[in-house]
Amino acid sequence: MSTPSPYDNLPDAQGFFGKFGGQFVPPEMKQVMDEISAAYQEIRQRKDFQDELNYLLADYVGRPSPIFYARRLSEKLGGARIYLKREDLNHTGAHKINHCLGEALLAKFMGKTKVIAETGAGQHGVALATACALVGIPCEIHMGTVDIAKEHPNVTKMKILGATLVPVTRGTATLKDAVDSAFDEYLKDPQNFIYAIGSVVGPHPFPGMVRDFQSVVGREARAQFMERYKKLPDYVAACVGGGSNAMGIFTAFLNDESVKLVGVEPAGEGLDTDRHAATMTLGKPGQIHGMACYVLEDSEGNPMPVHSIASGLDYPGSGPQHSHLKDLGRVEYASANDNECLDAFMMLSRVEGIIPALESAHAVAWAIREAPKLSQEQSILINLSGRGDKDADYVAEKLGL
Structure with a gap:
């Protein structure tokens, strides 16, 4: 029998990669994250979901x-x-469309009424606005004002695609502050909203889920x-x-x-x-x-x-x-x-x-x-x-x- 690789079967059931990862969130948010995790584990096993995602990756993404x-x-x-x-x-x-399609399909499966996200360079924002337009879910993107000024073409695209853009002025008005702002909005109604994290970061299940889609x-x-x-x-x-x-x-x-x-x-x-x-x-x-x-x-x-x-x-x-x-x-x-x-x-x-x-x-x-x-x-x-x-x-x- 071959020795298991240290890189396989991660994250573990608690969302850890070794000592990193996990869910360091308030108790009420842990329940919400666990619901997202359960929905993701269910949907990823379904043939109809995999077929739709593969179809879109081929004929929509290219x-x-x-x-x-x-x-x-x-x-x-x-x-x-x-x-x-x-x-x-x-x-x-960019690569961002790969996981944004997955997150938008998950939001649709869970019956969410709004998808919220942060963006830095705007690529995640554009990709998520695109995916939400495709599946018909409202999308709200939080972006630092410094990045809005630098990445104007992507700002215009997000607006054309129907996303609501929220300028973030707090802190350094860049990516970390956009994450904070988006999370604050998400906390207002986590039962009906979903925060579509734009990278392999955040509480479990997002680091593993975004990795899987990518x-x-x-x-x-x-x-x-x-x-x-x-x-x-x-x-x-x-x-x-x-x-x-x-x-x-x-x-x-x-x-x-x-x-x-x-x-x-x-x-x-x-x-x-x-x-x-x-x-x-x-x-x-x-x-x-x-x-x-x-x-x-x-x-x-x-x-x-x-x-x-x-x-x-x-x-x-x-x-x-x-x-x-x-x-x-x-x-x-x-x-x-x-x-x-x-x-x-x-x-x-x-x-x-x-x-x-x-x-x-x-x-x-x-x-x-x-x-x-x-x-x-x-x-x-x-x-x-x-x-x-x-x-x-x-x-x-x-x-x-």
Whole structure:
């Protein structure tokens, strides 16, 4: 009998990945979370749900997304060959639609009257507004005013799709504050509302549920790479904020010990400053938003104000499964700063004609830095989690284009 993998059968029944995860919520919220968990466990076993989700992923989202060999970028850098899992080609322009469809179908199954969510870069907001329009459920999106200004194209899309946009001015007016605001609204009527969390974060069952919906990315990528190249990639890299796109692609490779997994988080203006969001690199175990995970905290033990040029990554926590994988040593967590991210954004745009999201550009920046150190026989597969339409005006203004 083979020895069970330490990466399988997680989370446990209480929602823990090792010592991370769980449900750190008030007693009245625990009952609500348990109801969501039970509904999810029921619906995921139903053939009609799986058939509808698979149909929508194929004919609505456009899956499977392709893997593209970035030949010119690879030749320019020398060293390892770089491949891109093109989640930017999905309907709505990012990986977020994968779990938003699942959450919207779950909300419909549970008879909820409103879906509430936070968004940073706006990709989760657009994807959820899209999914809610598709299934016919009202949608309310909370977004920090700083991010509203940076991500205007996505704000417009959310409004066109019929979502109610709630500007958040509290705190730093960014992602963490949008989460707080959305959760406050959810608490007004958790029996009729559902909070559709936008990453592999929050109380159980969301970290595992969002991962499950996103795992289609890794299943596709592993099969595609094996079919075309008759072997697995040497490295799989993805940006990490909350960590949904990274867990989506990492999950299929966890038991492939030959494949090195790299999560790239935002170093912002430098790891030696307080203007970064490098939770896995510089954080410590703590609690935030109903879960135990690595957290960036201030001297008083509160979540620290964080910064990234990428609005979708400026979060002071990370998914509990990421925290567990860090402690196990299965995933290496690296970082890229704002300038490296901008350089990668422009290089991929001008060398391959692909404009990446600033979030995804962090993983591209890591590959640009590391590929020349590797041999031409080695390969790096990047989860290109989103496209940069939303960031184009901001980058152009910042660089004076």
